[in-house]
Amino acid sequence: MNIRTDIAHGANHMQPPLLDVQDLTVEFATRRGAVRAVEKVNLTLGRGETLGIVGESGSGKSVTSYTVMRILDRAGRIAEGTITFGGVDVGNASESTVRALRGREMSMIFQNPRAALNPIRKVGKQIEDVLIEHVQAQPSDAREKAIEVLKAVRIARPEERYHAYPFELSGGMCQRIVIALALACRPQLLIADEPTTGLDVTTQKAVMDLVVELARERNMATILITHDLGLAAAYCDRVMVMEKGKVVESATAEAIFRAPQHVYTRKLMRATPRPGIGLRDLLPEGTVPEAAPPMPAAMPAKTGEPLLVVENLVKEYPRQGSGGGFAKLFGRSADAEADAPFRAVDGISFEVARGESLGLVGESGCGKSTTSMMVMRLADPTSGRILFDGEDIGAMPARRFARSSFRPRIQLVFQDPTDSLNPRFTAARAIADPLMRMGTGLGGGALRARVEELAGLVGLPTQFLDRFPHQLSGGQKARVGIARAIALDPDLVVLDEPTAALDVSVQAVVLNLLQDLKVRLGMSYIFVSHDLEVVRMLCDRVIVMRAGRIVEEGRTAEVMAAPKADYTRELLSSIPHPPL
Amino acid sequence: MSLATATDAPPARDNLFSHARHIMAENPVTGIAFGLFALLVVAALIGPYVVPYDPLASDTAAALQPPSATHWFGTDQLGRDIFSRVVVASRLDMTIAVASVALVFVVGGFAGLAAGYFGGWTDQIVGRVSDTIMAFPLFVLAMGIVAAMGNTVTNIIIATAIINFPLYVRVARAEANIRREAGFVQAARLTGNSELRILLGQIAPNILPIMMVQVSLTMGYAILNAAGLSFIGLGVRPPTPEWGIMVAEGASFIISGEWWIAFFPGVTLMLAVFCFNLLGDGLRDLVDPQRRT
Numbered sequence: 001m002n003i004r005t006d007i008a009h010g011a012n013h014m015q016p017p018l019l020d021v022q023d024l025t026v027e028f029a030t031r032r033g034a035v036r037a038v039e040k041v042n043l044t045l046g047r048g049e050t051l052g053i054v055g056e057s058g059s060g061k062s063v064t065s066y067t068v069m070r071i072l073d074r075a076g077r078i079a080e081g082t083i084t085f086g087g088v089d090v091g092n093a094s095e096s097t098v099r100a101l102r103g104r105e106m107s108m109i110f111q112n113p114r115a116a117l118n119p120i121r122k123v124g125k126q127i128e129d130v131l132i133e134h135v136q137a138q139p140s141d142a143r144e145k146a147i148e149v150l151k152a153v154r155i156a157r158p159e160e161r162y163h164a165y166p167f168e169l170s171g172g173m174c175q176r177i178v179i180a181l182a183l184a185c186r187p188q189l190l191i192a193d194e195p196t197t198g199l200d201v202t203t204q205k206a207v208m209d210l211v212v213e214l215a216r217e218r219n220m221a222t223i224l225i226t227h228d229l230g231l232a233a234a235y236c237d238r239v240m241v242m243e244k245g246k247v248v249e250s251a252t253a254e255a256i257f258r259a260p261q262h263v264y265t266r267k268l269m270r271a272t273p274r275p276g277i278g279l280r281d282l283l284p285e286g287t288v289p290e291a292a293p294p295m296p297a298a299m300p301a302k303t304g305e306p307l308l309v310v311e312n313l314v315k316e317y318p319r320q321g322s323g324g325g326f327a328k329l330f331g332r333s334a335d336a337e338a339d340a341p342f343r344a345v346d347g348i349s350f351e352v353a354r355g356e357s358l359g360l361v362g363e364s365g366c367g368k369s370t371t372s373m374m375v376m377r378l379a380d381p382t383s384g385r386i387l388f389d390g391e392d393i394g395a396m397p398a399r400r401f402a403r404s405s406f407r408p409r410i411q412l413v414f415q416d417p418t419d420s421l422n423p424r425f426t427a428a429r430a431i432a433d434p435l436m437r438m439g440t441g442l443g444g445g446a447l448r449a450r451v452e453e454l455a456g457l458v459g460l461p462t463q464f465l466d467r468f469p470h471q472l473s474g475g476q477k478a479r480v481g482i483a484r485a486i487a488l489d490p491d492l493v494v495l496d497e498p499t500a501a502l503d504v505s506v507q508a509v510v511l512n513l514l515q516d517l518k519v520r521l522g523m524s525y526i527f528v529s530h531d532l533e534v535v536r537m538l539c540d541r542v543i544v545m546r547a548g549r550i551v552e553e554g555r556t557a558e559v560m561a562a563p564k565a566d567y568t569r570e571l572l573s574s575i576p577h578p579p580l
Numbered sequence: 581m582s583l584a585t586a587t588d589a590p591p592a593r594d595n596l597f598s599h600a601r602h603i604m605a606e607n608p609v610t611g612i613a614f615g616l617f618a619l620l621v622v623a624a625l626i627g628p629y630v631v632p633y634d635p636l637a638s639d640t641a642a643a644l645q646p647p648s649a650t651h652w653f654g655t656d657q658l659g660r661d662i663f664s665r666v667v668v669a670s671r672l673d674m675t676i677a678v679a680s681v682a683l684v685f686v687v688g689g690f691a692g693l694a695a696g697y698f699g700g701w702t703d704q705i706v707g708r709v710s711d712t713i714m715a716f717p718l719f720v721l722a723m724g725i726v727a728a729m730g731n732t733v734t735n736i737i738i739a740t741a742i743i744n745f746p747l748y749v750r751v752a753r754a755e756a757n758i759r760r761e762a763g764f765v766q767a768a769r770l771t772g773n774s775e776l777r778i779l780l781g782q783i784a785p786n787i788l789p790i791m792m793v794q795v796s797l798t799m800g801y802a803i804l805n806a807a808g809l810s811f812i813g814l815g816v817r818p819p820t821p822e823w824g825i826m827v828a829e830g831a832s833f834i835i836s837g838e839w840w841i842a843f844f845p846g847v848t849l850m851l852a853v854f855c856f857n858l859l860g861d862g863l864r865d866l867v868d869p870q871r872r873t
Contacts, residue, residue, distance in 0.1 A: 378766060399775075407772050420763030424785040434771035484767065 016087070017044040018188060018221050019068065024081035026060070026067050037063040037076065039245045047188065048219040050212065052232030052253070054268070055242035056503035057474070061225050064242070065191045068223075069108055070098045086188065104134055106189040107182035111197050113174035116181075117166040123177045124150070124162030127184060134185045153180040154210060171364070172203030176210065183214060190215065191223045196231070200363035200530060201574040208235050208576075227503060229272050233257055234576040241265045271508040273533035274577075275560075279515055282508035282537075305390060307491055307524050308352040308375065313384035313394075315370050316341040344370045346548035347384070352492065357518060357525035359539035359556060361532055361571070367548040372494045372528050376412050377401040388492070408438045408488035415497040417477035421469040427480045428465040431455065434487045454483040457520075458513060475506035479513070486517060494526045499534065511538060532571060536560050544568050603865045610862030616855035623670040633661035635668040635821045644838050654840035656829065662841065665821040666848050672822055673852070676733065677802040680740035681795055688745045689784075689791060692752025697760055697779050706753070710746035718743040722805060726814045736815045740802045751794050755787040789867050793860040800856035807849055823849045 026038040038060040045051050055061040066072050068083055070090060083090040086105065090098060110116050118126055127146040131137035137145040143162070150158035153176040166174055175195060182190060192211060196204035212235050215222045226232050232239050233253045240250040241264065249262040260266045267284045318341050345367040352358050360368045373379040375386060377398050386394035393406050401407060411434075414420035421430050431451045452462050458479040469477055478498065485493055495514065499507035515538060518525055529535050535542055535556065542559050544552040544567065552565040563569045604611035628635075633651075639659035647654040653662035695706035713721065725739035756779075759765060768778045807824030809815040816822040818829070823845040830842025 376770070378769060402769055402772050402774065407770070412767075412770055414763045414767060416763055418763075420767045422764040422768070422782055422786065424788075425764075433768065433773070437772040437777075481767075484771070487771075 017046045018086055019043070019045040020082075020084040021064075021068065022082045022084075024064065024067060024083065025079045026063055026072065026076055027079040029075045029077075034079075036079070037245055038067065040081070041242075041245075041247050043240060043247075043250075045189070045221045045223065047221055048216070049238070050215060050222045050224065050236045052224045052226060052236035052239040053242060054226060054229050054232045054239055056227060056268075056505060058244070059242040060245035061242050062193055063245075065108070065193060065223060065225055069102060069106060069191065070095075071102075071108075103130075103187070104185045105187055106191065107185070107187040108191040108193065109175070109178050109182050109195050111194040113171060113178045114166055116178050117174060119166050122163050122165060123169070124164075127177070127180055130181050130184045136185060149180045149184055150177075152183075152214070153177070154206075155180075170203070171199050172207055175199065175203075175207050179207070179211060179214070183218075183220075186218060187220065189221045189223070191225070193225045194227070195224070197227070202363065202570060204231075205574040205576070211235075228576070229268055229504075230274070230576045241268065267505060271504040273504075273507075273531065273537065275533065277537075279508075279512050279537045283512060284505075306351040307354045307356075307389060308526075309385075309387040310351070310371075310375065311349050311385040311387070312347050313345055313349070313371065313374060313386065314343060314347050314382045315345040315367070315374060315379065316343050316382040318342070343548050345374070345381075348545070348548070348550050350543055350550070350553065352524050352526060354491075354524060355518075355522055356541065357527055357539045359535035359542035360526055360528045360545065361530065361535055361542055362545035363530060363571075365547075366545040368528050368545050369496065371545070372412075372496055372526060375492075375526065376410060376494055377404075377406075378412075408434070409491045411485040411488065411490040411493050413481055413485045413493060413495045413498045416501050417474060417481050418469060418501070420481055421477060423469055426466050426468055427455075427460070427472065427476075430469075430480055431465075431483045431487060434484060438488060450487075451483075454487055455479075457486070457517065458483045459509075473506075474502050475510065478502060478506070478510050482510075482513070482517070486521060486523070489521065490523060492524045492526065494528065496528045497530070500529075500531075507534075514538065532560065533575065544571070600866060603862060607862065607865075609858055610865070613855050613858035613862060616851060617859055620670055620674060620852060620855065623667050624674040625671075627667040627670055631661075631664035631667050633664040635660065635665040636819055644833070644841075646838075647840055653844040654838075656826075656841045657833065657838075662826070662844050665826060666823070666845050669821040669823050669826065669845070670848070670852075672733070672816065672820065673803050673806060673849075676737055676740065676806040677799050680737045680744070680802045680806075681799050683737065684741040684744045684748055684798070685791065685795055687741070688748025689752045689787075691745075692749035693756045693779055693784060693787070695749065696753035696756030697783060698775075699757075699760075703753070706749055710749045713742065714746045719805065719808060722809060723812070723814060726809060731814060731817065733816065736806055736809055739809075740805050743805070744798045744802070747798060748791070748794060751790060752787060755790055756783050759783050759786060789864045792863040792867050796856045796860040796863055799859075800853035803849065803852050803856070 021041060021043045024038060024041045025036060027034040028037050041060075041064055043051065043064075053061045053064065063072070063076070067076075067078060068085070068090065070093075078091050081091070085101065088097065088101065090101070093101075117123065124143070124146045127149050128137070128142040131142055131145055131149070132139060147158045147162055150161060155161050155173065155176055161169070161173075166177070169177070179195075190211070195211065196207050199207060208231065211222065211224075214220070224232060224236055229239075233256065236253050238250065239253050239256045241248050241256070241262065243264045249256065249260065249265045251261070256265065257269070260269055270284060271282050273282065348367075348371065350358070360371065362368045370379065374381045374394070377386075377393060377396070380398050381394050384394065385392050388406060388410065391406070393401070393404070396404060421427075425433070428448070428451050431454055432447055435447060435450060451465065455462055455465055460476060460479040460483065464472060464476055469480075472480070482498070498514070499510050502510060511534065514525070517523070525538070527535060527539050539556050541554065542556045543550050544559070544565065546567050552559060552563065552568045554564075559568060560572070563572060604614065637660065639655075641659065642651070642655050643657055643659040645651055645655045645659075651661050651663065653666060655661055656665075691706045691709075695703040716724075722739040722743050725742060726735050729735045729738070760783075765778055765782055768782045773781065803823075806815065807822070807827070810822050810824035811828045813828075816825060818825055826845035827842045827849070830838070830840075830845070833839075833841050
């Protein structure tokens with residue numbers, strides 16, 4: 001499909017666009033012949049314009065931008081089409097010409113800011129390096145200019161941060177440094193490849209506001225590559241939607257949201273969690289299976305003993321470098337506060353009723369994962385009690401818990417479906433693992449039958465069972481992970497951001513699957529997430545955590561509609577909303 | 581970066597044979613190495629039954645003959661057929677190499693795994709033991725062990741295993757340490773696996789590919805080590821056919837022009853080591869499921 005993206009701004013009709021990509025086709029040489037990653041993509045971008053490229057994994061959005069920068073890996077090549085950047089034919093230019101363009105004229109920021117920084121060099125020095133390399137500063141005034149650059153990306157106390165190493169800074173701060181590096185030479189084009197994936201919503205907002213503001217200040221063109229339609233719509237002038245290497249729709253952000261033309265765009269929009277909809281609304285129209293029950297109403301609060309009671313739970317970690325041998329040796333007594341251990345979880349209490357799902361929300365470092373690890377009995381609490389079905393399971397050391405009779409009753413669905421599957425085990429072997437270790441001694445045919453039954457429950461076709469994880473898609477791997485977790489009919493399943501690594505359309509299916517399974521098997525969920533919209537749809541109650549403490553707790557609908565704590569309000573307002 | 585290959589459906593599992601064929605087609609050097617290896621194995625297995633002459637029978641009338649149609653590799657100072665001796669020697673040399681590598685693979689691999697996975701005291705003990713071994717020049721250490729324990733094939737095997745121990749420990753330890761907190765290890769804990777089972781059932785198979793490279797590299801080194809020990813007169817004793825002894829015996833004849841006595845066993849030794857070094861990459865590709873796309 002060829003959709004020219006000529007909705008340029010008035011001024012751009014006068015001069016040729018900064019970036020002009022025509023009929024771009026990129027091929028990758030693989031074992032099974034050439035694979036087209038990008039097919040006949042056209043795009044134009046003027047100065048000062050922001051273009052969002054939206055698509056799910058495998059849509060070719062990253063490949064398109066890598067091709068513009070000419071940083072494809074060796075297997076990839078431009079099969080067809082032209083790329084013109086500021087009058088230069090990038091597609092056919094020599095490597096030295098392109099090298100001069102990169103960094104000076106066009107820059108890129110990547111998904112993982114920490115990986116993009118040299119871990120053993122002070123961030124200030126790294127900025128100096130770039131400035132000196134591109135003759136923006138002399139060694140004599142480099143330091144001054146580096147601090148100026150830090151100021152420009154709104155880093156508080158820049159003189160102090162100049163001396164910081166990347167590991168001493170938060171993810172958001174590192175991404176700002178990366179932005180500072182990318183913008184140090186005042187490029188005309190900035191390509192941001194998922195710049196905020198992996199950052200908290202509040203940080204995401206700060207980083208994106210900064211990028212847009214700097215782009216406007218410098219009249220810089222920006223390409224924002226993202227899987228998040230809401231984010232693209234909130235920050236871009238125009239949005240281009242890609243599917244399987246092709247551009248399916250390209251229009252202004254408002255137009256795309258008001259009246260999406262293409263089926264795929266509509267499907268993507270439907271799958272994006274947003275206010276005022278239920279889980280079933282995420283699925284594409286007409287695909288809600290008839291067998292699936294209508295959304296079960298919130299579980300009536302069951303009377304009787306709660307399944308899980310957590311009382312005054314605390315997890316402390318010793319502070320690094322404090323009270324160390326050397327400090328003591330030299331008689332330097334660290335002050336009391338620095339000596340106190342760090343409290344990752346600071347005395348929290350909550351309950352989970354039978355058949356209830358509880359959302360645990362907060363930003364990274366708030367202690368939600370530590371809490372779930374302690375409830376899972378993979379980590380030992382410093383103090384406090386974890387009562388499961390009336391029994392204090394917190395008292396048993398985590399090392400011995402693997403053999404406990406409670407082990408099968410509490411299971412976990414991991415955040416990263418790839419990391420949580422052994423690459424040497426087939427899907428069937430992974431699902432069978434808990435059955436073989438703790439099951440009722442099923443063998444051979446019976447075991448296989450149970451594995452196939454579980455695969456059926458999670459909607460994984462049986463022909464996939466004999467594949468290795470790397471031969472499965474993200475959604476299929478997630479299903480294997482869920483099947484493994486429910487294999488032993490647990491009472492409580494902790495879901496640790498189970499959809500964070502998945503595309504929105506896959507997330508929609510997985511969330512619905514989880515909800516159906518919960519009702520069908522009568523499980524309780526603790527759903528750990530940073531995404532309030534997802535929590536709203538799946539959970540009966542929600543706990544908002546910050547710095548190891550609970551700041552708000554209540555029925556999900558009430559908390560979302562009328563948050564009491566300032567922090568909850570801040571979280572809610574940081575979710576990017578499309579301009580509607 | 582999202583790879584284009586993710587879009588097309590992955591095929592069902594290839595069988596090992598077609599996979600091996602693909603790997604060799606992709607890298608012909610691997611094919612050559614596998615060919616050489618097969619030749620070595622065949623020589624070791626059936627060599628003694630098919631060689632034209634008795635490797636120990638001396639025939640002073642035919643001493644020091646250059647390579648010819650009757651004696652392909654020539655004869656030595658006692659008139660023994662060098663070709664027969666080279667072929668028969670492959671069994672002994674391969675036995676030493678395979679046995680010592682198998683020994684160190686199991687012992688060193690497990691020690692390294694445990695050190696990397698459990699950390700703490702296990703790590704301290706395993707680490708210090710391998711540091712101690714590394715502190716010696718390895719060949720001298722092997723000489724010392726064989727000299728002290730006695731001049732037998734078993735002791736050569738043990739000595740060769742001991743000097744390779746730190747190499748296996750380090751590789752296994754580093755790899756196990758990375759995977760200690762991996763998601764699938766946590767998942768295995770949740771499904772009630774004991775720590776030992778996680779170590780052997782979950783982590784060990786994942787380390788296999790890189791250990792295979794180590795195996796093939798040390799295999800070449802083990803052959804060289806065994807030959808080196810016999811060259812200086814330790815280990816295997818004459819008249820047993822062994823590449824190192826044969827090179828040692830032939831060395832004194834090179835000056836007088838009888839080059840073939842040392843040359844043919846020397847070349848065979850070189851090719852064997854060469855073959856194992858090349859084999860490493862191919863083996864890794866073969867046992868790594870991620871290559872089976």
